[in-house]
Amino acid sequence: MGVKICGTGSAVPSRVVTNDDMAKIVETSDEWISTRTGIRSRHYCDAEAGETHRTLVRDAAERALEAAGITPAEVGVCLVATFTADTCTPSAACLLQADLGMAEDTLCFDLNAACAGFVYGLHVAEALLPAAKRPYALVVGADVLSHVMDFTDRTTCVLFGDGAGAAVLAWREDYPQLHAVWGSRGDDTSLYAPGAGAGEPSYLHMDGRAVFRFATEVMPKCTKEVLEDAGISADDVDRFVFHQANKRIVDFAVKKLGLDPAKCEGNIDHTGNTSAGSVPILLDEIVRAGEVGPGSRILMAGFGAGLTWAGALAELV
Numbered sequence: 261m262g263v264k265i266c267g268t269g270s271a272v273p274s275r276v277v278t279n280d281d282m283a284k285i286v287e288t289s290d291e292w293i294s295t296r297t298g299i300r301s302r303h304y305c306d307a308e309a310g311e312t313h314r315t316l317v318r319d320a321a322e323r324a325l326e327a328a329g330i331t332p333a334e335v336g337v338c339l340v341a342t343f344t345a346d347t348c349t350p351s352a353a354c355l356l357q358a359d360l361g362m363a364e365d366t367l368c369f370d371l372n373a374a375c376a377g378f379v380y381g382l383h384v385a386e387a388l389l390p391a392a393k394r395p396y397a398l399v400v401g402a403d404v405l406s407h408v409m410d411f412t413d414r415t416t417c418v419l420f421g422d423g424a425g426a427a428v429l430a431w432r433e434d435y436p437q438l439h440a441v442w443g444s445r446g447d448d449t450s451l452y453a454p455g456a457g458a459g460e461p462s463y464l465h466m467d468g469r470a471v472f473r474f475a476t477e478v479m480p481k482c483t484k485e486v487l488e489d490a491g492i493s494a495d496d497v498d499r500f501v502f503h504q505a506n507k508r509i510v511d512f513a514v515k516k517l518g519l520d521p522a523k524c525e526g527n528i529d530h531t532g533n534t535s536a537g538s539v540p541i542l543l544d545e546i547v548r549a550g551e552v553g554p555g556s557r558i559l560m561a562g563f564g565a566g567l568t569w570a571g572a573l574a575e576l577v
């Protein structure tokens with residue numbers, strides 16, 4: 261018994277912020293950002309247009325449910341992976357329950373594994389589904405990084421964007437188990453955002469070079485471990501969906517593992533790093549572009565603050 265992905269959705273805010281726009285805020289250039297990261301633009305929530313973390317989560321979730329062809333009342337587990345929700349409590353998952361009218365006995369909670377959160381969430385949802393009231397899980401990854409950026413720090417603020425992605429998992433006795441791996445390294449503080457009690461603004465702080473070293477260690481490692489766990493080779497995977505933090509990190513992993521680059525294309529050029537939104541937004545883009553379809557096997561991998569990392573192989577219905 262296990263799960264398959266039966267619908268995806270995503271939402272990014274309307275405001276597009278180009279690298280030239282960033283160069284008006286901090287001392288940087290389109291040339292530096294695009295050659296070091298692959299990013300050309302990102303999206304920021306526009307408060308005047310009513311765009312918030314909550315609206316992104318709702319829009320992505322609605323699109324995923326519509327694609328899955330199920331109603332909110334059929335959802336048994338509702339997880340939102342995030343560390344930038346509008347409120348610490350109620351959780352973004354509870355707000356989503358209210359917005360979509362999900363049943364009161366839906367398991368709703370937020371999960372914080374930063375950029376690895378969505379992939380963590382797939383595994384957590386699969387584990388919970390056998391005990392849930394209904395056999396569908398809505399897993400959302402969403403972050404509004406523009407709310408936690410220090411716009412005087414050019415080493416971080418140019419990298420991130422806002423967005424949400426969602427997937428509906430269907431659990432059935434005859435579906436395969438997810439092949440998933442995960443890890444955390446809590447003693448590494450190279451990427452952190454202080455909480456309410458820290459007495460300082462909750463800006464994201466990052467030692468970019470240290471995180472780069474970590475990412476190039478764990479991305480190939482966890483991809484390889486998922487393949488080993490599933491007992492398959494990279495050729496058996498239809499598409500790799502890697503966390504979009506820096507195109508150079510993905511290129512490194514692709515080269516190290518000898519993967520076909522055409523199966524690993526990203527979208528960081530127009531999204532920036534959307535943290536927990538990154539993997540499910542890219543997943544939804546390739547589904548909607550028809551790059552993958554029923555029966556496709558997709559290997560997803562993410563890493564981020566915690567430090568955390570996770571990989572999972574899932575099949576589309």
Ligand code: UT7
Nearest residue numbers: 287288289292296375414415418468469471472505506564
């Ligand atoms: O999902 C969360 C995970 N986050 C990540 O995965 C990020 C991982 N790290 C990275 O992607 C890269 O380390 C960065 C993109 C953050 C930085 O790239 P880098 O090639 O490692 O650059 P660097 O930190 O070695 O800095 C090179 C130079 C420095 O100047 P000096 O010391 O050589 O004179 C920086 O001050 O680039 C300078 N620099 C900038 N210049 C223009 C740093 N940020 C900027 C900027 N614009 N925005």
